[in-house]
Amino acid sequence: MELCIHDRGSGSRAAPSAEDPYTKSYCDLGVHQSMLRDRERCQWYRNAIEQVLKERPGMVVLDVGTGTGLLAMFAARAGARKVYAVESSRMASLAQMNVFDNGMSDIVDVLHSRIEDVKLPEKVDLIVSEWMGHYLLHESMIDSVIFARDNFLKEEGTMLPSSARILLAPVSAERVWRDKVEFWSDPEETWGLTLHAVHPVAVEQMVSSPMIVRVDETDVIELPQVLWECDMYKITPAEVRKIAKSMTFAVNQTMRGACIWFEVSEDSSNSVLDTSPSKPETHWKQTLGKCVDVMDALINNDGAVMFPEEVLPSFLPSGKVSCVTEMSRVHGTRQYNLMIDLKPVPEERKDS
Template structure:
């Protein structure tokens, strides 16, 4: 490889252009941080650094100097001669390393005789390789050899001259330079692909307008803040922490009814997603965001307030989708996206009995804030259904089990069974109703947060005696149906059943109830009566009211109240979903 510095000779350094270029790179660097392109994610220690890797092959070395010696001997690339010949400052060296790595990664030969290709392009301020210890060596090189490097000395002299000519300008540069170490810490974090996008948006406009000195602060200060956060655990903290671990996401991804329904909704409607801006609320592992990106979305904003966002970022990078999918950490109610509106909001927000965990509140907040007036919600509608339960095997397993435990009675264990909603899978043979009853529909384009607490009348039709129904009900079963439509104006028939809803236009549905083709991880919600209900032989239908209310002790939990009439005695019970 020829020495490109020979083509340039000792370039003439003019005072103003050199300083202006340095200032411009500083501004670009800070802009990347403010725009969450270089966002700090965790405390950094020297123990985290890795061995530097050659620019042109996979060999690793003890330090950057060893890399440069190897490059000169084996790859005919003289780094020190090149940087001196081009008069590279700190940012120039970052750009040079990232430019060469980018070209080698794509199988191209770096055009080092055309330095404008990388020196004038701020994209090369961003790292190409995760944990690139060679970039960290650049900082060490600048600090350790500052007195010996004539270029650095010259650069400082230029800055001092500017300071004399303009006091205000010098003060501004001093503030920027004093924060360079902090910014470089954040730069190291992005190399490790652990991005906490949107973390600074927690303080809204006040944060975005604050000076750079009010950002992250020292490692000790960051650790103090982390300790303070741990002391102030809230229900939200427990909720988001529960989604930080692999197990729950493995369960959801292995739920083929859930995951394949979302996939088919996106892939079967690629014409809707093509060139659109998509928001994924509660993105988890990023699977829905990546579906949308593969379907042709122009930009996907993936938001999650759990630690799982770090793995979502890694998943996005591993699949080469980082130019389309941007991940943000934070509550959707608090962060600010770099777009006024989106075309589609996609989210898997459903909980047990549909509304447990109250994630829908956040999705509706995102809808009201970001969704274009013609935008699409996916899913588009959910419906809550109820049916009668008659299952001797289930009752024996959950209730009568406590009557004899190795010869001991444990009746004290029974009451909570009738106080709590029981999450279980049921077969159609466990259902004492020929058809379920839709007692609440939630059209996602128009429903409000206030609508998520309600009282709804319902009917329970009963199987005939001839079909084998013995006139006894053990309780009720609640489940939900989910629908995806191509248009916000598409009307789903009132008698639709999600397990068979596929009209042929790209719309589809899935159910969590007993009549589905497979069980889902949501299962169904059983409300057991304190004592089985006897139904007169001439009664074929029961009526009542079901109420959903958020619990005061934890707004992510629900209390489900039931009133049922038509049996030999009225039923009135309240169940906790916690």
């Protein structure tokens, strides 16, 4: 069933002639409901917008990907002189209605268009956008925000968020393992019947591809390291096509993969939206990355990627694991291939 929107008041402008699958997906109200229910997300944006506009009231604001119009209306309520709210999906009409119903039509101008096709009558003081996807870059909306910055932001303008970074840490993923794998061997879950045949398939599915899950803080077995970071005032599209980094972690217990999450910041106030396992859950959750090319000796009989305590001295004499992570954008799509390659770090030779 397609979303049917009826006009009310002054309609949104310049509707695109067609919607690609990504744009069309944002007509699903469930997507917007999950974002509105994410209190960490909404409170961070509301507080950051209010702080920026408190310091510089009367700003002209551009909201890239306004959706329901939430951030645009936050800006209007906080004292913006004008807000241009750009939305490429047909949610633009609903955003226009929401703006009208909140008495903000004189401040917020909803534009039904891709940001790349928009023509604004003036430069803006502030660009705000909730562009982040899973593991930060999923959906590749950052390209549109970069375009908006290069074409519409004043020289001394503000980006919100103003910086971002991706973090990675090795995890035991005990809860996920119990839920996704051990479930099939638990007679209480399988109504007293034996479903062991499913077990190896469950293992394969868990270790063969990334999963978007909530990882428990207690399952993080080593301090995280920064995989990638960017300054939103300087980042270019070329810099987000491919990300690769090698890191080394100390491992002294069972490891079933690597957990990835992100942070974004409003640097002038040191305000951070943190999606880590140690913080309240957000709709982004975390990404449990797949692990490939692991030495056979480090894979137990169930096929799970592990470094059990009993094999650590033999196969991890250094007690360290090399983690090479690569994110590469799939050509012509908004998706990324995510690869995590784990290998034991050889023990350092000591001169005799």
